[in-house]
Amino acid sequence: MLIGEVARRSGVSTRMLRHYDALGLVRPTGRTVGGYREYADADIRRIFHVESLRTLGLSLREVARALEDPAFAPQALVGDLIRRTEERLGRERELLERLRAVEGAEPGDWRDVLRIVELVRNLGSADPPRRLQTVLNPAATEPVPTELLTAAVLAENEPNMAGALRWALARAGTDGLAGLAPGLRSADAEVRRRAVLAVAEIPGAAATALLTAALDDPAPAVRGPAALAAGGRGVGAAEPVLVALVVAGTNDVEAGEVLGALSQDPVAAERILAALTAALAAHEADTSVRLRLIQALVELPGSAALEVLRPLRADPDPSIALVATAFADLVATRASG
Template sequence: MRTAMRIGEVARRSGVSARMLRHYDAVGLAAPSGRSSAGYREYSADDIVRIFHVESLRALGLSLKEVGQALDDPDFAPGEMVAELEVRTRARIAREEDLLARLRTVADAGADRWEQVLEVVALLSGLESGDASSRQRAALSAEAMSGERLARALLDEDDLNVAGALRWALARSGDDPTSVLITALADRDAQVRRRAVSVLVETPGERAVVALRSAVADGDPTVRSRAVLGLADRGDPDVVPALIDLVVDGVADVDAGEALGVIAADGAADMIVAAVVERLGSDAAVRRRIAQALGEIVGPAAASALNRLADDSDEGVAVTARYLIGRR
C-alpha cells in the first residue's frame, strides 16, 4: 500500500508550488516526514494535511512564523488569533489611509508644506541605516514607496529579516521592479545577482521570465540554479536541458530532479527521459544522480531506463536504481 508521495505529486494534488513546498521544508514549517535513500522528499498523509492547514492560515494573513506557532502550540486559541488579526488589519488600513492623506497634502501644498516631505526623507534614511532593526522598521512602513526604490534597497540588503520586510513591502507596492532587477543581473557582485534572481522568481510577467532565461547562463552556480528552478516552477519546458545540467553537475540536483518529475508529468516524460539518458557516461557519481532523477519521472520510459541502470557496473548506481524501481 502506498504510504508516501514525492514533491511533484504533492504539488500537483495540493496546488502548492514545488518551490513553496521546498521553502516550507527549509523553514521547518511543513517538512516531509521521510526522505528516500537518495535524499528526495517523501510526504505522508499527515504531512499533506499539515500543508493544507498552513495554506488555510496563510490565507487569513498570518506570517509563516505565526502559522508555525498556531499549528505547534497546543494552547493556541483560534478565536484570539482572529480578533488579533482584525485589530492588526484595521490598524494597517488606518496607517495607509493616514499615509495617503499625508501624500495628498504634500501634492496639494507645494513648497509651503515641507513637513510631510521630510517624513518621506526620514523613511529613506531609515532604510539606509547601519542598524538592521532600524532598516527593518523602515521597510515595514515603506509600502507607499516606489517599487524601484524598494528593489534597490533589497539588492543591497544582506540581513535576512530586513530583506524579508523589503520583499513584503515590494509585493504590497504593486510596482514592477523588473527593470531594476534586470540591471542587477549584470552586476559584478555575485551576491547582488543572487538577490536579484531570488526576487525575479517571485515576480510575475513575461519580462521576468526573459530575465530568468538570461540568468541561466550566469557564471555563478547559485544564480544559475535559482533561475533554472524558478523557470521550472513556472512550467517552462525549455528549461529541461538546464535542469539536466544541474543534475549532471551536482548543483541543486535533488531539486532539479524533482522539477524534472513535475514537468514530465505534463506529458513530456519520454522526451525528458531520452535527454537524461543521453548524459550517462563513465562517471559513476553522475550516473547515480541521473538514476535518482529518473526515479522522479513516471511512465514506462523512466522505468525502462532504471531497469538498465539496475545492472550498472557500479554497485552504488545499481543499488540506487533497484531501490527506485521498488518504490514505483
C-alpha cells in the same frame, strides 16, 4: 624671494608655508638680516612638489615620507591612492543612488522629502532589525516606495532581511520589475542573483521573460535560481540548467522536482529523459552524481524511467545497483497503480 612674494606667486598661503617650515617639509634656504624667511629657486620647486603630492590626496606625513624616505615605493603610494579613490567613488555612488531613489519616489512637498530621506537612511542602516522594521512597519500609513524597495533588494546581503524585502516588493506586483531589470545586467554576479530571486517572487509574463533571459547568465549562482523559477513556470529552456544543477548537487532535489513537473508534457519528457540518460553516461565513474541523476529520473511521470533504471540493477557499483533496484520497483508500482 621673501615669504610674502612666494605666497603671492605660488598660491600657497603664508600660514601654510610657515607650517611646511615647522614640519620640515620646505625649509627656506636662508634668512634676511631681519630674520625673514628667504626662499631660493630650489625651495620654490620643492613647494610645488609638495603641493602636487597633496592634490593626489596624500597627508602631509605621507608627503614627507615620499620626499625623504629613499625606500619609499611609488608603487605602494599609487596602490594606496587607488584604494582611497575606489572607496570615495563607492561612497559617492551610494549617495547618488540614494538621491535617485528620493527623486524616483516623486516627493510632492518637503514632508514627503523628509519621509523618503528617512526611509532611505533606515533601509541603509547597518542594523538588520531596523531595516526589517522599516519594511514591515513603516512610520507612515503609506507603503515604502517601490523604487526604494528595489534598491534595497539589490543591496541586501542578510538572508532574512532579503526575504522580507522580496516579500514586500512582490506585493507591489509588476511595478518592481523596472527597478530590478538593471540589477540583472549588473557586473556583480551577487547583485544579479538578488535580482533573480526577487523577480522569481513576482508573477506574470514580464517576470517570466526576465527569468528566461537569466538562464544564459555566465554565473551558476544566477542561472541556477533562474532555472528553478522559470522551470516552475513551465519554461522548457530551463531544462539544461536544471540537469546541470542535479549533476553539480546544487539544489538537486528541487531541480529534480521541477524536471518532473516539466515532464508532464510528453515532448518535454522525452528531452529530459534523454538529457538525464546522457548525463549518467558522462559521469559513469562518479557514484554521487549518478545517484542524484537516478533520483531525478524517479521524478519523471509514468514508467519512462524504467528503461534506464532496469539495466542499472546489475551495475558493478553495489550502491548504484541497490538504489536502482529500489527505485525501479517504486516506478513500476506507481505506473501500474
